[in-house]
Amino acid sequence: MLKQFFILCSGADRKLLETCSDSENTKFAGIGATVFFTAVMAFIASAYALFTVFDSVYPALFFGLVWGLLIFNLDRFIVSTIKKRDSFSAEFLQATPRIMLAIIIAIVISKPLEIKIFEKEINTVLLKEKNAMALNNKKEVANYFKSDLDKNKAQTDSLKSEMIKKEKEVNALYTTYITEAEGTAGTKKLGKGPVFKEKIAKHDLAKAELDVLRKTNLDKIAELEKTAKTLQADLDKKVADTEPIIDGFDGLMARINALNSLPWLPSFFIMLLFLAIETSPIIAKLLSPKGEYDFKLEDLETALIATINQDKYQRELLVKTSASMHDKVYEDIASDNELFNLQRKNAKELLELQSNNFVEKQKNTF
Template identity: 55%
Template sequence: MFKNFFWMCSGADTDILKTCSKAEQIKYAGIGGTVFFTALMASIASSYALFTVFDNYFTAIFFGLIWGLLIFNLDRFIVSTIKKQNHKWRELWQATPRIILAVIIAVVISKPLEMKIFEKEINQVLLTKKNDLTLANKNQIATQFTPEIDKLQTEINGLKNEIDLKEETTNNLYETYIAEAEGRKGTKILGKGPVYKEKREKHDAALAELQQAKIENKEKISTKETQIASLVALQKKQEQITQPIIDGFDGLMARINALEELPWLPSFFIFLLFLAIETSPIFAKIISPQGEYDLKLQDIESSVKSWVFQKEEQRAMVLATDREVNQNIYNDLAEEDELYNYKKQKARELLQQQADAFYKSQKKMIS
């Protein structure tokens, strides 16, 4: 059962293989097994790669199977189209396009498995990148809101400084009229005289202005603080909206780029392993000597080719003979008087009818 399946995978003619030796049958079963397991590895690798894209098991497995079947069909085609000719360099030249295709397939197959093998290291690289992106995103968003917030904060500080200045002025006026009343400054006369009253009135006016300024500036400060709180909330909201995009920065291309930042030697050896697996059926067929199966297949193909050439030559000879016979027949007919007189009579009648028709049309035009 497995032997027939692997024969089918190798692209060989099972009817011919059944008539070959055991060694020949084992050789093509091995080639078919290599083709099958290469396609199986391709299916597993592509399923993982597609899972990083779609984040869905069923979708990844479905398209992974399709990709595996595609690789299986390509490998089977590559192996089955290499014909043994006992000329190694000619066979190698014949297989060169297929080897190039095998290298491309090996790259495609190995890359997802490399990402799975080095998944922890890739996650560490992605985490560092996400942190950098988060900081850069916050700084970028902050540049949109910081100038307005700083402007409002400067205006608040200005309003507070205005209050402090008025309060300092009022306190100085209070100290002035108290010192006048105590006789420590000014006129240095103890008691509440005219000068005291004048200074007291100045203090009271400044105190009233201070109270009014506190009420007005408090309302302004409250309004500006509300605006700042609104801008800060909007900034936080913008950060929350954009953060999921950064958190989702772990797709296929991001992982490939992260893989390239890791040491290249381990990835290179994994690639060489899959390249060896992918090209092994090709080189196995090129290196192996021309066997019983190849000779029998060559005999069948040469027999069919000879039969086709023979049929084409026969058709060409029949066509040439028929053409020569037809030429002789028409040459004989051209020499017969009866045929000549008949065609002469019909030509005369045709010319007479043309002359009559021309006469009638001219007569109509004149009349």
């Protein structure tokens, strides 16, 4: 049962193969098994690749099955259409397009399985790339908000600097009127004289200005700090919104690029393995000598071609003979005087009728 299934997979004529030896049946069963297991590998590879795209089992299995059947049909077609010739060069020339197609199929099949085999290494590469992308994203977002944050900080620093400057001025005036009262500076007269009163008045005026300035600037600073918090919250929100995008950077294309960044030799050998599997039915047919099945198939094909050519020749000969006979028959008819006189009489009557009808029409016009 299994052998018959593999023979079906090989694309061979089962009725013709039943008349051949067991060795021929075994050969084609081996070719069919290779075709079948190549399709199975294609199903597994495509299902995994599509799972990385859809993140769901059922769509991946469905489309993977469709892809596996497509590869099975292509391989079966490729193997079944290769005919054994008397010249190896003619066979190889016939198989060259099919080998090119097999190479393309092998590359397509092997890539998803390479991704699965080197999954841990690919995850490490993707983690590094995600971390780098996260850092770059934070820098870009920070640069986007940098001008507003810097402007806000500069205004805050300017207001604080203005208050500090005024405080220094008030403190200096305080020291001036104290030293004047102590007699250690200014007029150097101990006591609260006119100069002392003038200096304390300046101090009190500056102190009042400082109080007003402090109240005004503190209100402005509070507003600026509120704006700074809003800007920082927007920055954090922007970073948080982009994090899921970076975390989701593990699709099929990202994994293929990560695979390409790994050493090429292991991937190359895996691709060679699938290439050998995919081309093995074709290579087996090219290298195997002409067998009993090939001779019988060639006999049927040549017999069919001979029959078709013979039928075609007979049809062409029949057409030529029939045409020659018809030419002769019509030639004899043309030389028959009785038939000629009858035809002339009928033509004369027809012309007379046409002439009479024309005359009647002309009369009616007057």
